[in-house]
Amino acid sequence: MSIQPKDLSHHLSVESASRKPSPLKAIAGSVSKKGLNVISLAGGLPNPQYFPFREMGAEIPSIGSWVRGAENEGNLSNVSVPMDSQNEDDLPLSVALQYGKGSGCAPLSKFLKEHTQLIHSPPYKDWDILLTTGNTQGLDMCLRMLLNRGDSILVEKYTFPSALQAMRPMGLNVVSVDMDKNGMLPESLDNILSNWKDGNKPRVLYTIPSGQNPTGSTLSVERKEKIYALAQKHDFIIIEDEPYYYLQMDEYQHKPEAVDPKFTNEEFVKNLITSFLHIDVDGRVIRMDSLSKVVAPGSRIGWITAQPLFIERSLRYTETASQNASGISQALLQALFQTWGHDGYLAWLKNIRFSYTERRNALLYAMDKYLPKSICSYIAPEAGMFIWFEVDKAAYKFADQGKSIAEIESEIHADAIEDGANVACGNWFVVDSSINDKIFFRVTFAYAELHEFEIAIERFANVLKKFFNF
Amino acid sequence: MSIQPKDLSHHLSVESASRKPSPLKAIAGSVSKKGLNVISLAGGLPNPQYFPFREMGAEIPSIGSWVRGAENEGNLSNVSVPMDSQNEDDLPLSVALQYGKGSGCAPLSKFLKEHTQLIHSPPYKDWDILLTTGNTQGLDMCLRMLLNRGDSILVEKYTFPSALQAMRPMGLNVVSVDMDKNGMLPESLDNILSNWKDGNKPRVLYTIPSGQNPTGSTLSVERKEKIYALAQKHDFIIIEDEPYYYLQMDEYQHKPEAVDPKFTNEEFVKNLITSFLHIDVDGRVIRMDSLSKVVAPGSRIGWITAQPLFIERSLRYTETASQNASGISQALLQALFQTWGHDGYLAWLKNIRFSYTERRNALLYAMDKYLPKSICSYIAPEAGMFIWFEVDKAAYKFADQGKSIAEIESEIHADAIEDGANVACGNWFVVDSSINDKIFFRVTFAYAELHEFEIAIERFANVLKKFFNF
Numbered sequence: 001m002s003i004q005p006k007d008l009s010h011h012l013s014v015e016s017a018s019r020k021p022s023p024l025k026a027i028a029g030s031v032s033k034k035g036l037n038v039i040s041l042a043g044g045l046p047n048p049q050y051f052p053f054r055e056m057g058a059e060i061p062s063i064g065s066w067v068r069g070a071e072n073e074g075n076l077s078n079v080s081v082p083m084d085s086q087n088e089d090d091l092p093l094s095v096a097l098q099y100g101k102g103s104g105c106a107p108l109s110k111f112l113k114e115h116t117q118l119i120h121s122p123p124y125k126d127w128d129i130l131l132t133t134g135n136t137q138g139l140d141m142c143l144r145m146l147l148n149r150g151d152s153i154l155v156e157k158y159t160f161p162s163a164l165q166a167m168r169p170m171g172l173n174v175v176s177v178d179m180d181k182n183g184m185l186p187e188s189l190d191n192i193l194s195n196w197k198d199g200n201k202p203r204v205l206y207t208i209p210s211g212q213n214p215t216g217s218t219l220s221v222e223r224k225e226k227i228y229a230l231a232q233k234h235d236f237i238i239i240e241d242e243p244y245y246y247l248q249m250d251e252y253q254h255k256p257e258a259v260d261p262k263f264t265n266e267e268f269v270k271n272l273i274t275s276f277l278h279i280d281v282d283g284r285v286i287r288m289d290s291l292s293k294v295v296a297p298g299s300r301i302g303w304i305t306a307q308p309l310f311i312e313r314s315l316r317y318t319e320t321a322s323q324n325a326s327g328i329s330q331a332l333l334q335a336l337f338q339t340w341g342h343d344g345y346l347a348w349l350k351n352i353r354f355s356y357t358e359r360r361n362a363l364l365y366a367m368d369k370y371l372p373k374s375i376c377s378y379i380a381p382e383a384g385m386f387i388w389f390e391v392d393k394a395a396y397k398f399a400d401q402g403k404s405i406a407e408i409e410s411e412i413h414a415d416a417i418e419d420g421a422n423v424a425c426g427n428w429f430v431v432d433s434s435i436n437d438k439i440f441f442r443v444t445f446a447y448a449e450l451h452e453f454e455i456a457i458e459r460f461a462n463v464l465k466k467f468f469n470f
Numbered sequence: 471m472s473i474q475p476k477d478l479s480h481h482l483s484v485e486s487a488s489r490k491p492s493p494l495k496a497i498a499g500s501v502s503k504k505g506l507n508v509i510s511l512a513g514g515l516p517n518p519q520y521f522p523f524r525e526m527g528a529e530i531p532s533i534g535s536w537v538r539g540a541e542n543e544g545n546l547s548n549v550s551v552p553m554d555s556q557n558e559d560d561l562p563l564s565v566a567l568q569y570g571k572g573s574g575c576a577p578l579s580k581f582l583k584e585h586t587q588l589i590h591s592p593p594y595k596d597w598d599i600l601l602t603t604g605n606t607q608g609l610d611m612c613l614r615m616l617l618n619r620g621d622s623i624l625v626e627k628y629t630f631p632s633a634l635q636a637m638r639p640m641g642l643n644v645v646s647v648d649m650d651k652n653g654m655l656p657e658s659l660d661n662i663l664s665n666w667k668d669g670n671k672p673r674v675l676y677t678i679p680s681g682q683n684p685t686g687s688t689l690s691v692e693r694k695e696k697i698y699a700l701a702q703k704h705d706f707i708i709i710e711d712e713p714y715y716y717l718q719m720d721e722y723q724h725k726p727e728a729v730d731p732k733f734t735n736e737e738f739v740k741n742l743i744t745s746f747l748h749i750d751v752d753g754r755v756i757r758m759d760s761l762s763k764v765v766a767p768g769s770r771i772g773w774i775t776a777q778p779l780f781i782e783r784s785l786r787y788t789e790t791a792s793q794n795a796s797g798i799s800q801a802l803l804q805a806l807f808q809t810w811g812h813d814g815y816l817a818w819l820k821n822i823r824f825s826y827t828e829r830r831n832a833l834l835y836a837m838d839k840y841l842p843k844s845i846c847s848y849i850a851p852e853a854g855m856f857i858w859f860e861v862d863k864a865a866y867k868f869a870d871q872g873k874s875i876a877e878i879e880s881e882i883h884a885d886a887i888e889d890g891a892n893v894a895c896g897n898w899f900v901v902d903s904s905i906n907d908k909i910f911f912r913v914t915f916a917y918a919e920l921h922e923f924e925i926a927i928e929r930f931a932n933v934l935k936k937f938f939n940f
Contacts, residue, residue: 027892038892044917045916054530059524137792162789296797319632323604328799443511446515
């Protein structure tokens, strides 16, 4: 049972609504009805004989080689990208190095669309994907597609600073939605919208549902359903930014190591959190997926999934903005995915998931061990890269100096750097600094080496001693 | 003698002027004054051990192997990109696959900046470059940096349709500047600006100076100097879009082949057209260079060169829009440039230049041979990929049917496709269709095989017989 997405064209910005297809479309794909081979002197493409790359290759991990103790542990395979190929699943260099389709090269788009179907099975007809050059570009594009200067956008109370840096110069009024440890509060959202008075009611919600940056919180299915019902009630679009989606972790057992649940691929998929995209019967969710956290940020490849209206408008924009994602990146990714197949890629994602669980556990254990419990509070994140912890302001030694939260955090941060531990300050992520009344820090278990976690946290705990009574 | 660029901050758009640096900058590069190794739990970077590529390589042409009859003709060399490296000219995968600098990875930026110095030696202090994901993205970025909705922008009478498709949805009023066979007319430009009445006088000129798309015209140094003087007089910014810059060709000798001038690298550089960048004493030129026509469009790498104000504002935008160009593309390009060096790259560019001269000559010769001289007129382009030719409207057989220029061109185009020849219609490139009163077609010598040129042109000439008296 597949339904038609709703007509949501009233949500397009002036800029997006006025985009026209390029007249140059007539250049490509012309076929003579007389059956003649059409010689093209029309399109300004360079002849591939002038491309200075003849063949490209890389070493990739063999399927399963990432499992510790596996027979082929550590084994590498060679993948190569030939100059030419007639196989429709290949992305040869003659195509990858040429101007490409704004939506992405066919075999890679196909793989990522199949993957999206496998994980989210969107419930309405004719949904599609469009390659981006990562979620940063995807967000910039979506904002310009949906919003005009002076419009308002809803975001979580603490959010990704680059998203704010994209929104504010566009003249958007950023509206802070309250959160608790489980993410955005539907009640806060409903309150804001039900009591909106100034006209120009927000029409777009930007959210990071899984392993939210910076809070590490993850929206439950129940909250998602409530938020989706609000989107229908108040007619807003949900931009679902999901770079951390596959970094979902098992329950923390207060031990520094982790036990691999050894999921089958089916169990792994079944255990993944239900996405907004999966419950989106109207076609009002624009999901942004990224390869940055599970393959490599330097690939600069992501994709959006949405209803045809938003895909078509995004394609028009892509053609005049980024043209297309790097063909060289696309060719290398396609070589990887083609070699691994969907099963191999799911196995890789299970490995990433387990590795992050180990890392989270090790960092949490270090925090449990060194941070003073009486003033530090945090939860074990179910997903993502981040642990967000509050330090009790009431225990701050120098309250009489009248410093702002941002000043207090900055001083502690500077001191911690001197002592060899770098953490992120809560105020960097605050949407509305006028309601910033708690001291937070964000730590990540993504980057440092495992053995460094305890050292860094112990250093930071010692810094806290200088500033807090406990 | 190097001078300070002018303060041109009054040219920034509302959007660009309001951009702020990211607070996350504090995350990177923190150094402990106590000399401790700072362990970072701050930045959300994935650990490179989770990147599924271990080594990347490609086959590239050996230096000089592209010269016909050379000892090493057709020879290929292998280049490889290691996972890690301490050599500062290397761009290893551990860097290329990670989040990168918005301005581009250091060794590639350095090479392209040196190259820019070598070719253009900008005359003012502290100019810099910034990597883009190609000139399409570069233009989108520059337009958003300089212009607000309702502003006007000056462009050549016939221009690249994607540029217009980028400008118009942004709410820009596109002003057509008259041209002759040698490009934009400074008199027309001065006329428009001197007689501008409505307020909001145009502050930006977009131009394709060399091998202009679609007209194939190239601005002489004299015209550039006149236009630059007008930019100073009327205080406008010049966006110099130069994808075809290196496709500069020798004089056409009315023969189907070409003679290699066998330039030394020094002669080659000396013979290149003087750019707007070279005469830009104020820092009011933003030059856009592209690798699409001389290396590969699928690399999606270009760069802008400009004064520090524009580079810094562009960097702020890049950080929240594209983040950075594909690291995989950058790594492969750096491997190529590092292997070739500047001399090898110049030798490659000489080869491209000569190959395009051969192609242009072959197409011109076919046009001379088959197109009816009495109604078709064109010049031999000095640069680029395109030949632009007019077909005399006075000879059109069906003038009594009252068709528009666009309708006439479309009918001829459709007929030519049926007969196996695809050419581009003049009306696709017209800025102001109310002043479109001539029939034009654009043909390119870039893509088809040499032996196909005569076939295609003969087919097209036969189609003209149906529509024109000659």
